[in-house]
Amino acid sequence: MGSLRLSAWSSSAAARAFPSDWRGRPSRCAPSSPASAAPPALGRLQMGTDHAWQWDCRGGGLGGGGGRRDYAKEMEAAVRVVQVACTLCQRVQDSLLLADAGSGSVHSKLDRSPVTVADWGVQATVSWLLSDCFRDENVSIVAEEDDKTLSSSDGTALLESVVAAVNGCLVEAPKYGLRSPEKDLRAHDVLQAIRKCSSTGGPKGRFWVLDPVDGTLGFVRGDQYAIALALIEDGEVVLGVLGCPNYPMKKEWLNYHQRYYRLMSKVAPPTSGSWNKGCVMYAHKGCGQAWMQPLVHDFGMLNWHNSREIQVSSVSDPVSATFCEPVEKANSSHSFTAGLAHSVGLRNRPLRVYSMVKYAAIARGDAEIFMKFARSGYKEKIWDHAAGVVIIQEAGGVVTDAGGRPLDFSRGVYLEGLDRGIIACSGALLHRRILGAVDASWNSSTL
Ligand SMILES: Nc1ncnc2c1ncn2[C@@H]1O[C@H](COP(=O)(O)OS(=O)(=O)O)[C@@H](OP(=O)(O)O)[C@H]1O
Numbered sequence: 001m002g003s004l005r006l007s008a009w010s011s012s013a014a015a016r017a018f019p020s021d022w023r024g025r026p027s028r029c030a031p032s033s034p035a036s037a038a039p040p041a042l043g044r045l046q047m048g049t050d051h052a053w054q055w056d057c058r059g060g061g062l063g064g065g066g067g068r069r070d071y072a073k074e075m076e077a078a079v080r081v082v083q084v085a086c087t088l089c090q091r092v093q094d095s096l097l098l099a100d101a102g103s104g105s106v107h108s109k110l111d112r113s114p115v116t117v118a119d120w121g122v123q124a125t126v127s128w129l130l131s132d133c134f135r136d137e138n139v140s141i142v143a144e145e146d147d148k149t150l151s152s153s154d155g156t157a158l159l160e161s162v163v164a165a166v167n168g169c170l171v172e173a174p175k176y177g178l179r180s181p182e183k184d185l186r187a188h189d190v191l192q193a194i195r196k197c198s199s200t201g202g203p204k205g206r207f208w209v210l211d212p213v214d215g216t217l218g219f220v221r222g223d224q225y226a227i228a229l230a231l232i233e234d235g236e237v238v239l240g241v242l243g244c245p246n247y248p249m250k251k252e253w254l255n256y257h258q259r260y261y262r263l264m265s266k267v268a269p270p271t272s273g274s275w276n277k278g279c280v281m282y283a284h285k286g287c288g289q290a291w292m293q294p295l296v297h298d299f300g301m302l303n304w305h306n307s308r309e310i311q312v313s314s315v316s317d318p319v320s321a322t323f324c325e326p327v328e329k330a331n332s333s334h335s336f337t338a339g340l341a342h343s344v345g346l347r348n349r350p351l352r353v354y355s356m357v358k359y360a361a362i363a364r365g366d367a368e369i370f371m372k373f374a375r376s377g378y379k380e381k382i383w384d385h386a387a388g389v390v391i392i393q394e395a396g397g398v399v400t401d402a403g404g405r406p407l408d409f410s411r412g413v414y415l416e417g418l419d420r421g422i423i424a425c426s427g428a429l430l431h432r433r434i435l436g437a438v439d440a441s442w443n444s445s446t447l
Pocket residue numbers: 113144211213214215216217218325326327328329330331332353354355356374375378381384
């Protein structure tokens with residue numbers, strides 16, 4: 001069913017399988033399930049009275065029919081697309097750790113940050129799949145990577161690796177309920193797909209925001225990373241999906257994963273389907289609910305009821321709380337956060353994790369606080385935060401800048417006007433305390 005092409009559908013079948021969007025058009029994505037099959041239960045996508053899947057948003061948000069905006073179709077597509085992207089990343093990371101020439105190489109951007117076949121490969125894959133799903137809508141995407149290196153005369157071999165990674169994944173898109181291209185993409189098509197993600201955001205209209213690999217440094221080190229996809233409408237993040245391929249459904253499995261990766265350089269990787277060690281989180285603004293499902297390699301095999309609701313921690317006493325922060329002190333001042341932790345009474349060691357997995361950790365209650373204070377002059381980009389912010393908020397947490405204001409996703413590629421740093425907390429009490437501590441110590445800091 002998942003591989004059905006639209007041309008093979010009757011429009012009534014399409015209408016049954018998917019809600020029409022709020023402009024009244026049927027989705028172009030392959031359906032999750034026919035009306036007769038088990039419900040997809042993406043979070044709580046349910047069969048509505050009009051026999052269309054509807055986002056059951058009991059938290060009082062935007063879901064349902066009746067002319068209100070309904071993001072069921074976007075959410076479903078985004079989760080599937082991120083699942084495909086996770087598979088691409090896992091394959092590239094495996095070959096990277098086995099020092100496989102080709103897809104295994106790491107390149108340096110002008111700012112000396114790393115970029116890999118996975119960063120470009122995911123960007124091309126997500127761009128192609130979203131454009132295919134929402135063909136009528138002139139999809140607009142803001143994303144991190146560009147095609148300059150790959151288009152340059154010495155980028156030919158690299159481009160070949162990216163094309164191979166993209167085609168290797170897209171051919172499997174039907175397993176995830178998405179369409180694959182009729183024939184393999186050529187280098188030109190892949191470059192086009194990457195280039196298509198050159199929107200610059202702004203206050204009006206609808207655009208997707210993608211960080212194809214967030215925490216590329218963690219990725220190349222065989223550690224945590226995330227694929228982050230969000231949808232922004234009129235400056236507001238309306239949905240977010242975080243693929244965390246190395247962040248297991250249960251925190252306790254993390255150690256097992258780490259041991260496995262230490263061995264990776266010496267042993268062959270297991271076959272893909274046998275190793276579900278990651279998760280995908282997602283939330284829709286205003287829903288008051290956030291969800292997590294395991295990483296899968298075949299949506300047909302997925303027990304949809306494996307999606308479970310996540311919530312932030314109920315710990316509000318700083319003594320028992322844990323804060324997370326970037327691994328690299330170049331990305332956030334460890335000494336400043338250590339001072340804050342001390343003054344607020346946090347006792348636990350900080351959890352230093354690469355990427356937006358930090359947001360994921362707060363959203364599902366593995367930690368209570370996330371703080372990031374970049375060096376002065378650094379401008380945070382929207383793709384590093386959009387998906388994580390909405391997921392934490394819907395899971396019950398609070399995310400603001402250090403002045404207590406919401407992050408502003410309406411001003412282009414950067415989080416313009418950000419006051420000092422970013423603070424995400426599981427609850428208002430901890431949040432207030434951290435803000436107070438920042439105010440008290442900022443002037444004496446070197447930031
Ligand atoms: N100098 C500097 N200061 C602050 N932030 C920076 C800086 N350089 C990069 N970045 C961005 O940080 C993203 C990774 O953030 P993390 O929180 O995962 O940092 S860390 O890797 O754990 O140290 C990283 O995202 P990716 O490039 O997607 O990996 C960057 O967007």
